[in-house]
Amino acid sequence: QVxxxxxxxxxxxxxxxxxxxCAASGRIYGLNTMGWYRQxxxxxxxxxxxxxxxxxxxxxxxxxGRFAISRDNAKNTVYLQMNSLKPEDTSVxxxxxNERTWGGAKDYWGKGTLVTVSS
Numbered sequence: 001q002v003x004x005x006x007x008x009x010x011x012x013x014x015x016x017x018x019x020x021x022c023a024a025s026g027r028i029y030g031l032n033t034m035g036w037y038r039q040x041x042x043x044x045x046x047x048x049x050x051x052x053x054x055x056x057x058x059x060x061x062x063x064x065g066r067f068a069i070s071r072d073n074a075k076n077t078v079y080l081q082m083n084s085l086k087p088e089d090t091s092v093x094x095x096x097x098n099e100r101t102w103g104g105a106k107d108y109w110g111k112g113t114l115v116t117v118s119s
Contacts, residue, residue, distance in 0.1 A: 002026045002108045004095045009113030016117070017083045022095030022110055024076040032098040032105065034071055034078040038091035039112075045094065049080060062088070085117045 008020040024031060035050030049059045049069035057069055068081040078095060095110035 002028055002031075002097065002099050004097055004108055004110035006093065006095045006110045006113040009093060009115045011116045011118065012085055013118050014085060014087055016085050017081070018085065018115060020080040020082065020093055020095075020113060020115075022078045022080075022097075024097055024108070028076060029099060029101045031073070031076060032100050034095070034097045036069060036078070036080045037094045037096055038089075038115075039094065040091040048093070051078065082115070085115075087117045087119045089115060090117050091115060 002024055003026045004022055004024050006020060006022045008018055010018060012018055033050055033052050036048040037045050038048050039045040047060055048063055049057060049067055051057045051069045051071050059067060066084045071078045092112040092114050094112045097108050099106050099108060
């Protein structure tokens with residue numbers, strides 16, 4: 001079983017920066033794609049950024065040029081550097097990881113970390 005724990009959320013002013021971290025622990029066979037999603041009150045959870053094992057990345061249009069996702073495979077950790085934050089970025093950010101096993105694959109989710117951007 002895999003557990004994901006996010007950290008780094010908080011309150012920042014518009015234009016500021018935050019760096020989120022998500023560390024995977026537990027019984028890990030191997031991690032595939034990892035990513036960050038966010039969900040604001042009354043809205044659906046949406047993809048923010050994903051990164052493959054090899055480092056290929058995909059970003060939502062709304063964060064391109066401002067956010068950067070990275071990972072440290074040796075530490076089973078994924079990061080999200082958020083720059084030029086806007087009030088619209090306010091949301092709970094969730095970490096997701098896909099684990100590969102001998103019998104298949106499974107998605108895991110963290111509990112989320114709150115990011116609040118003041119205007």
